[in-house]
Amino acid sequence: MRIDITNVHRRYDDVAALDGVDFTVESGEAYGLVGTNGAGKSTLFGLIAGHDRPDEGAITVGDRDVRELGWRIREAIGVLPEDPGFPPGETGRETLAFHADVRGIGASPEDAAERIAGAAATVGLGDAIDRPIDGYSKGMRRRLGLAAALLANPSVLLLDEPTAGLDPNGVAALREVLTRVREETGVTILMATHALREAERVCDRVGVLDDGRLVAEGTPDELGADHEDGLEGAFVSLTGGGRDA
Numbered sequence: 001m002r003i004d005i006t007n008v009h010r011r012y013d014d015v016a017a018l019d020g021v022d023f024t025v026e027s028g029e030a031y032g033l034v035g036t037n038g039a040g041k042s043t044l045f046g047l048i049a050g051h052d053r054p055d056e057g058a059i060t061v062g063d064r065d066v067r068e069l070g071w072r073i074r075e076a077i078g079v080l081p082e083d084p085g086f087p088p089g090e091t092g093r094e095t096l097a098f099h100a101d102v103r104g105i106g107a108s109p110e111d112a113a114e115r116i117a118g119a120a121a122t123v124g125l126g127d128a129i130d131r132p133i134d135g136y137s138k139g140m141r142r143r144l145g146l147a148a149a150l151l152a153n154p155s156v157l158l159l160d161e162p163t164a165g166l167d168p169n170g171v172a173a174l175r176e177v178l179t180r181v182r183e184e185t186g187v188t189i190l191m192a193t194h195a196l197r198e199a200e201r202v203c204d205r206v207g208v209l210d211d212g213r214l215v216a217e218g219t220p221d222e223l224g225a226d227h228e229d230g231l232e233g234a235f236v237s238l239t240g241g242g243r244d245a
Helices: 041-048 066-075 092-102 109-123 126-130 138-150 168-185 196-202 220-224 231-239
Strands: 003-012 015-025 030-034 056-061 077-080 156-160 188-193 205-210 213-218
Touching (some): 003 041, 030 196, 092 109, 138 168, 168 196, 188 196, 196 231, 205 220
Parallel strands (some): 030 205, 077 156, 156 188
Antiparallel strands (some): 003 056
């Protein structure tokens, strides 16, 4: 499902969090949105997910305006926040059952249980689904969060810093999961990340957000063509470098 961001503005008092952002994520594409802290990534994600409304401009998912859909946009979108805040005393299955119940997923308890098992299998939770979450590694928590986002069979996934805090093995494992999710579901992915190397590996195209404006866009190879360090070099050049990249 295609996402269109058209001339989007959002101000908070005297601060322009987003200042005329324009870009499109094609259906089935993985698009990486990279930028320093405060660049506007979280603000944009909140607008797409229907948590807030732009002051100007439009956001459409498919052919539907997010402002008209309100909370119903979440029927089409799955969100993996940077910190899902799962209750540690519950098992993974109990947590997914709660999310399924809250979102009204499944025509019957049996159907909901099947959806939970399918989402858990897709992300590779394995036997951990029946273990308490307080025994999960950060990588397993990310997998659980992704399973929760996939429960409703969304057409779009919003991933907010999905590799934050993961060790190299965890990053590689999550990359494999995202690749499998794309192959199995054809979902459109919009990923906000500081992990530029992962954006190069996972994303078809990348947009660089700086001070609320999209300052560059293209494939990782296109953006990094004139820089010895590839996308990382382009990012430093475009955003001034050194600011929590």
